[in-house]
Amino acid sequence: MMKIPLLPHTDHLLPKGRAKLTIAQARHIRMVKEALSSNEGFLMAMIDSNREESEITEVPALTTRVQIIDFHRLEGDLLGITVEGIDILRIAKIHVDFDHLLIADCAPYFVWPPFPATSANQYLADKLKQLHATVPDLGELYAEPKYSDMTWVCQRWIEVLPIDVKYKQLLIHQENPKLAIRFLMKLLQDKNLIY
Structure with a gap:
């Protein structure tokens, strides 16, 4: 310990x-x-x-x-x-x-391994790029963003989205970002969410 x-x-x-x-x-x-x-x-x-x-x-x-x-x-x-x-x-x-x-x-505790972006989940990376462009204070923190790695992309979304800590904890308890990808795709494609 x-x-x-x-x-x-x-x-x-x-x-x-x-x-x-x-x-x-x-x-x-x-x-x-x-x-x-x-x-x-x-x-x-x-x-x-x-x-x-x-x-x-x-x-x-x-x-x-x-x-x-x-x-x-x-x-x-x-x-x-x-x-x-x-x-x-x-x-x-x-x-x-x-x-x-x-x-x-x-x-x-384990850390998610790198997970390559695919055409099916590229939407998450594109929306994160858009967020970083519209909120410069956030985007400027990352001189070398890893938009091709879904682990990196999902973790940046989990950090900034206004969802309860219990849901964030549920996502990071997983062995890889697959559940986070599905959750974030559904959430970010909701037309009522501003991002």
């Missing part, structure tokens, strides 16, 4: 996904310092946007370990970091440290 600091967050991240985060609390600044010095990163756990982080002691079992790929100081003693997902870990237990930083006992 590994012991790794845990950050519950409404920004959801999976392997090879990227996000910019603002770090404000002393416990999380300590987490960032330790992640940089240990080179082990920290965990980002999925929470729904309607939950307050201060009340969280339970998070879904599967979480993403992230590494810090960039950081800079912001106004008001805040810290801005850019993180990238490394792998998926399964949480066994969570401890609350002396400064209220969450520490998770966790073990490795």
